[in-house]
Amino acid sequence: MYVIMVYDVNVKRVNKVLKISRKYLNWTIRSVLEGFLTKESYESLKRELLKVIDEKEDSVYFYLIDTDRQPHKIVLGEVRTDFKFIG
Amino acid sequence: MYVIMVYDVNVKRVNKVLKISRKYLNWTIRSVLEGFLTKESYESLKRELLKVIDEKEDSVYFYLIDTDRQPHKIVLGEVRTDFKFIG
Known part of the structure; x- marks a missing residue:
């Protein structure tokens, strides 16, 4: 399945969440x-x-798409290639 | 089709992008x-x-999912209900 993950976590935990997710x-x-x-x-x-986030404060959303093909992705403007830790 | 949109735009343009998108x-x-x-x-x-973003600086990503059913969405932690302008 294709998974799109979006996180909104306390800045103290961003590095850990990102390291695991990547x-x-x-x-x-x-x-x-x-x-x-x-x-x-x-x-x-x-x-x-779940071991690193604070479930009362942080949020992690998963979109689970039942497909074996990557969803069509369209970009307006700049394609983000520079990876920077996003709080 | 189901659309998931993610924006990363200059803070000066967030309100406009959000107003249009909503x-x-x-x-x-x-x-x-x-x-x-x-x-x-x-x-x-x-x-x-495209009328409001700066294509050299801003990014808007669209995931186009060819389905008539909402993708399965799982939330770890808090469900975000409070809408706040996110820069």
């Missing part, structure tokens, strides 16, 4: 990562994230 | 909006955005 997904823009994941690796990513 | 899509979290759009309304949204 083991599984590709950084795209701002606080968004994406990529193909098996169910098992998606569950593993969730478990790792 | 006519078509629902704000979800951070700089992400989503919802069902027809091809025509998607094209209309793009035209409006």
Whole structure:
């Protein structure tokens, strides 16, 4: 399945969340990562994230798209290639 | 089709981009909006955005998902309900 992940976490935890997430997904823009994941690796990513986020303050959204083809992605303006830690 | 939009624009233009986008899509979290759009309304949204963004500096990403069902969305932690202008 194709997964799009968006995080909104306390700046203290951004590095940890990003480090974990980038083991599984590709950084795209701002606080968004994406990529193909098996169910098992998606569950593993969730478990790792749940160990570092504060569920009362942080948010991580997953869009799970049941497809074996990458969703069509259109970019207006600049393609973000520079990876910078996004708070 | 289901559309997930992510913007990364100069803070001077966030309000305009958000105002336009919220006519078509629902704000979800951070700089992400989503919802069902027809091809025509998607094209209309793009035209409006292209009038206000600076294509050399700003980025707007669209994920176009060819489905009539909302992608499965999982939230870890807090569901973002408070809408605040996200720079």
